[in-house]
Amino acid sequence: MPVAGIGLGCDYNPEQWSPDVWREDVRLMRQAGVDLVAINIFGWSYLEPRPGQYDFDALDSIVELLHQHDIKINLGTGTASPPPWLTTLHPEILPTAPDGTKRYAGGRQAWCPSSPVFRRRALALVEQVARRYGKHPAVALWHVSNELGCHNAHCYDEETAEAFRRWLRKRYGTVDALNDGWGTSFWSQRYGDWTEVQPPRQALSARNPGQILDFHRFSSDELLDYYRDEVEVLRRHSAIPITTNFMVTAHIRNLDYWTWAPEVDVVANDHYLDHRLDEPTAELAFAADLTRGLAGGRPWMLMEQSVSAVSWQPHNLAKAPGEMIRNSLTHVARGADSVCFFQWRASAQGAEKFHSALVPHAGTDTEAWREVLRLSETLDRLDEVAGTTVDTDVALLFSWQSWWSCDGESRPSQSVRYLDQVHLAYNALRQTGVTTDVVAPTADLSRYRLVVVPCLHLVSDQEAAAIDAYVAAGGHVLVTFYSGIVDQDDRVRLGGYPGAFRDLLGVTVEEFAPLPPDVEVTLDNGATCRLWTERLRTTTAEPVARYVDGPLPGVPAVTRNAYGSGGSGPCGTAWYVATELRAGALRDVVREATRAAGVRPLGPEGDGSVEVVRRRDANRGYLFVVNHGACDIEYAATGTELVTGTAVDGLLRVPAGEVRVVREEPL
Structure with missing residues (x-):
């Protein structure tokens, strides 16, 4: 893990603000107990404003400012979105939709995973960043790209078609084996040569399901191969742990993270409460348990979540008082040893300007900011939980x-x-x-x-x-x-x-x-x-x-x-x-x-409004009781309650909407 204890972190985009704001932000980060800051996630157009011309002055200043204030850095490679000059010089890197039409710059991830031009330019940037910061004492973690495959996992251009064929040759060996695997005897789809094979572009009818399935597999592998290429560059210059942020969530299914998890040094996930679902908090618990599964049962990072509302759902609902803390501790209960947010300061411009942040548009004289301070204090009280694992059979x-x-x-x-x-x-x-x-x-x-x-x-x-x-x-x-x-x-x-x-x-x-x-x-x-x-x-x-x-x-x-x-x-x-x-x-x-089966449930039976999870090590257990409901509840427990610092002798009281954590000794 990049920091000791249960870490508190955030994404920071200093390029959106003036140096005066940077200094104020770092002061506030210290006040809030922020341990880890992710920077340079979308820094490409600032680091390389023109082809081959690099400018690190601003990033150097931010790195040093954070270092001077003992804040560790989760350093992005800056490759998440290409700068406008790159898509202008090389429009062939732009992704192609299933109907064969191009998708253009103006959003993010405007690049095709199979584009050799994009990969070459991106790796050149990674080389510069890794060489400059690979041994910097403030850098605790490398952050490759950002949410790989969120928007551009599937591309249907000719470069992708050729890459798909190479992948298929490796998987099947011969065209006859491919025909057997895809069942191409149906609808006269049998191939005679590799050059005839295409991605599953939009068709007039239902398409071949084997072809679509393999294209999903290929697309996941193609982005994983890109991730490995960035990692290879970083490893040449740095021994710092490397990760990228997964998206274990209800609305994104593009990557097979079982194949990705062994490639990261720390499993990290982005999770946002999804109010399009009937039970958003149940999905939060599921996503956390799945992320723990990807981590092999070991602790993991919550790389992103929101303080309150997001900006991309049909109805972006604000979190109720206490909900952000409760959700954060639910992730901790289920194995997260770091709790991080997008983002530090709410943007004044851009596509996510209405996305909540640790410092909201209204500033620090707000309930949102005070709740951030309460979360920070609570996480500090739970530092001893770090490194323990979740108990389940x-x-x-x-x-x-x-x-x-x-x-x-x-x-x-x-x-x-x-x-x-x-x-x-x-x-x-x-x-x-x-x-x-x-x-x-x-x-x-x-x-x-x-x-x-x-x-x-x-x-x-x-x-x-x-x-x-x-x-x-x-x-x-x-x-x-x-x-x-x-x-x-x-x-x-x-x-x-x-x-x-x-x-x-x-x-x-x-x-x-x-x-x-x-x-x-x-x-x-x-x-x-x-x-x-x-x-x-x-x-x-x-x-x-x-x-x-x-x-x-x-x-x-x-x-x-x-x-x-x-x-x-x-x-x-x-x-x-x-x-x-x-x-x-x-x-x-x-x-x-x-x-x-002899399973003994830890929590009470009900509608799921009360969750009980135990983390443990060889000597002691930590019992998390999460009360999502509107009424106080009682739970049988003995030990020391860490959130309030009080002794518990047989019966734990958990107020409505709150979380209590009991250190059990001996277990």
């Missing part, structure tokens, strides 16, 4: 590749979306008080009591075998519908759904029977469900609930299967939910599955 499997495949153009129901199903399963665990690791399908599952597999539409043979072996060895798994349907080539697994999990679950599905979005059906246990049913028959599983109406009365909707060696060996349990259960009904199934 339940895992939820998550796959970007399954997301890409599941949400393809031609599927049984456009109303069934991967992330929706993942969130439903995660929220059911959260509402039963269970802390969950969100991990890759390739993760080691042996230490978990229960593994939840929501809508894992695409699963490789290796991943399916690992899940099978986990249950056969005595593990417990809960699988939801539309899982195991296709292999790694997006090829349907024949013989009956759910394909890869048919034997594990002890069921065979003859046909999907999706429901219109406004139709509900009822089960014989009184539960209701929607969107999806299946013509299912059990082989070795026992029915837990059946439909009483809808298109399939009497057919099982929820099943349970004993699976494993039997006899004297261990025997696992595999649950299957073949429909979208309403939230309360899914919570009932999750509760039963967790109990059967």
Whole structure:
């Protein structure tokens, strides 16, 4: 981690302000207890105002000013957006949309990831920055580009087409193998030569799903290759840790971060509360747990969040008093050892001028600023938590590749979306008080009591075998519908759904029977469900609930299967939910599955307004109790409460909207 303890940080854009403001800002940063400042994120047009002409005077001044005040620097390489002179001299670097039209400068990330001209110019800048600051004592972290792939992950120009072909040659080896992988015998799409292969540009009909899936994979790999190129330059001049900010969030799915995470020295994530969702705070918890999964269970950085409103949602809602602190500590509870914000001072101009900041337009005589000071004081009291890990024995499997495949153009129901199903399963665990690791399908599952597999539409043979072996060895798994349907080539697994999990679950599905979005059906246990049913028959599983109406009365909707060696060996349990259960009904199934697996929920069961998470090391635990609700709550705990510095003897009181953290000794 770039700073000791639980760090407080921010993005700073001094190029927007005069030197007089710089000095005032650094004074205020000291007052606010800011430990880490990200600079030079969008500095290219200032560092290289004309081709090959570099000017570091302003950046030198900022670096020295921060250093003099003992503030560590998260130094950007400055390559996030090209300067106007570059797109003017080389318009070929501009990204191309699926319909073949160019996208122009004026926003950000106006560059194609496969452009050799852009890469050459960007790496030349990185070389200058790394050589100048690579050993500076104030620089604690390198920040490569910014939110890579946020806007420009997919480009469809001819340079990208050639790069895509190179990637495909490496993956498949021969055109015949590509034809097999993409199923090109359908619609007369068979290729005879690599030169015939193109990116999946806009077409008159549904496009080849294998081609689209591989283009997602290629695009993620192409940007990762660019990241590696910047890292290679930095490593030549510096031993400082390197990262880039991921975007583990509900509305961006462009990069497969399971492949990216091993390449960064510190996993860092940007997360903004999304008020377009039904449960924004539940998604915050999920994103934090997924980021921890990317970090391999180790602490991670919250690189960006907002103090209050953002500027890019249809309705940019301000946070209520106390909400910013509560959200920040929720990230800390789930593994963040740094809490950083975009940005330090609210911009007076530009596309994000109405985005909130630590120093708002109204200045420091504001409740927002006073809340920043309260957060800083609280984080200082929690410094001893740094380095501890989150305690859990339940895992939820998550796959970007399954997301890409599941949400393809031609599927049984456009109303069934991967992330929706993942969130439903995660929220059911959260509402039963269970802390969950969100991990890759390739993760080691042996230490978990229960593994939840929501809508894992695409699963490789290796991943399916690992899940099978986990249950056969005595593990417990809960699988939801539309899982195991296709292999790694997006090829349907024949013989009956759910394909890869048919034997594990002890069921065979003859046909999907999706429901219109406004139709509900009822089960014989009184539960209701929607969107999806299946013509299912059990082989070795026992029915837990059946439909009483809808298109399939009497057919099982929820099943349970004993699976494993039997006899004297261990025997696992595999649950299957073949429909979208309403939230309360899914919570009932999750509760039963967790109990059967021996999982002991840490938090209370309810609507998720109270979250309880334990971080721990070998000697002690830190119990975080987050109260998102409107009423005070009580929770059984003993130890020292760190936020208020008071002793807790058996019962902890947590006021509405606040967070308490209890040091438990001994655990």
